[in-house]
Amino acid sequence: MTRTVEDTLRMEGGRVLATLIRLTGDFDLAEDALQDAVVEALQRWGPDGVPSTPAAWLTTVARNKALDRLRRESVRGHKEADAIRLLSDPPPVSPIDDRLRLIFTCCHPALSPESRVALTLRTVGGLTTTELARCFFVSDATMGQRLSRAKAKIARAKIPYRVPDDHELPDRLSAVLATVYLVFTAGHHAPHGALDSRRELAEEAIRLGRLLLELLGDHPEVPGLLSLMLATHARRQARLDGNGDIVLLADQDRDLWDHHAIREASDMLQTALRRRLPGPYQIQAAIACLHGIAPSDAATDWKQIVDLYRMLENTTPLPVVAINRAVAEAKVFGPDAGLAVVNAVTGMEHWHLYWSTRAELLRQSGRNEEAAAAYRKALDCDMNQSDRRFLERRLGEIDTS
C-alpha cells in the first residue's frame, strides 16, 4: 500500500508542481506547498486509500497550503496581492499540459546551460538538491545556489511561463532537446569517477525524453533524441568488463546489449524519418541504431555510418562530430583516411578523445612511436577514472622497441 502511495506521488508530483507554479507564479512557494501536500498525502492516503484523481487531490491541497503560507507571510505587503489572486480565481483548467510550460521555462535560453540542466532535473525530474550535487560533482551549497540563482532570474527578469509560439518553437525546442541530451551524456559518460557512476542521470534523461514524446511528439527531432538515447543506453551492460575496465564497441559482447530497447529505438526512428525533416538527433539515432542492429563490428554498415557522419557534419560542424567521423572513415578507407580527418580538426588539444583517436589511428598505421606520444598527450587531459585506466593500458600495449 505504502509503495503505491509513494509511486503515485512520484508520478503525479511533476505535473502538480507544474500547475502550482502556474497558479502561484513562484517556484519556491510551489515547491514548499507541494511538499506540505505530500506530507498530508502520506498521512491520509494510507488509511483512506489513494484518491481516484490523485493529481487533482494534490493540487487542491497544495493550493490551500500555498494560501496558508501566503497568509502567514502577508505582513510582507505585496505578497497579499498574490494571495488574493489565488483565493479568488478557481484553478483554471489549462488546455496545455503545465509540464510543457515548465520545461520551456526551465530550458529558457536566458539561463545558462548548467542552470537549465539543474532546474529541469529539480522541477520536472523531481531530483533533490543533494542528488543533483552528487550527479554534477559539486557541493550541496553550490547546487543550492545555482538553483536559487536560476529561480531568482526567472522571477526578477520576468522569464514568462509559457509554451513558445510556433515561429519561436524551432529555436526554443532545440534548447530543450540540448538540455535533455546534456543530462543524458552526463549520465552515460560521467566526467569523473567511474564511467557509469551516474547511470541514474541517463535513465532520468530517458524519462524526460518519453515525457517530451508525449507532449511534443509531432516534432521528429523529439523521437530522434529519445531513439538516440535508447539505442546508446542499450549498450551500457557491455561497456565495462568484470574489472570495471572499458570494452571498446568492437570487442563488446553483443548478447549483453538490450535488444528490446534497440528495437524500440529503431521503430521510433523509422516513424520519425517518415516525416522527412531530418535533424542532428535523428542522424545520430540512425548511427546508434546501425551499431545496435549489427551482429558484429565487421558486419556493421560502416559505409552508411560514414555517410551519416558526413551529413551530420554538414548540419552540425563540430570537432566532436569530425572525430567520430574519423573513426568511421578509418573503418572504410583505412587509418590514413581517418588521420586526415583528425588532422583537419583544430582547437581540441585539451580533449582526451582527440588524442586517443589520433593515437589509435597512428597505431593502426604502424606508427607506434607517434601513437605512444599521442596516448601520453591524451593522458595529460581531464577524464574519468575508467577512461584513464583504459588509455594507460593501451599505452602499455604499444610496442615501441
Add this chain to the structure above:
Amino acid sequence: MPRYAALIYGPEESPAEADPEVLAQVMAEYTEFTDKAGAAGVMSGGEALEDTSTATTIHVEGGKGGEVIHSDGPFAETKEVLGGFFLLDCKDLDEALMWAAQIPGAWHGHIEVRPVIDFSQEQ
C-alpha cells in the same frame, strides 16, 4: 541645450546581503540628488537597474535577422564600449529580447538586457 547621460558604476551587492541601514542611507542620498536636480530642471529621467544576475546578453550572428545567441549574465567584453541605450516597455523578458534582437547594435556588437527596478512593487 546639450543633453548628457550620467551612467552609474559601482560595486555590486545583492539587496539580500546589503546592510539595510547602508541601503537606507544610499536611498536617502539618491533622493536628495533627484530632488535637487529635479528642482534645477536638469534631470529628464533616470532608472535604477536590477543587479547583473538578472541580465541577459544577446548577439545576432551574421547580420540583421540572423541567429540570436543568448548568454546568461552581463556584457563582459572589454573591446566594445557602451554606445547608447533604449528603454523598452515590454510585458516580459521574451518580448524585451525580441525587440533587443532588432537593435542594429545586436549584430554590430552586443545588447545587454536588464530589468528596470519597479519601485511600486517593492514593499
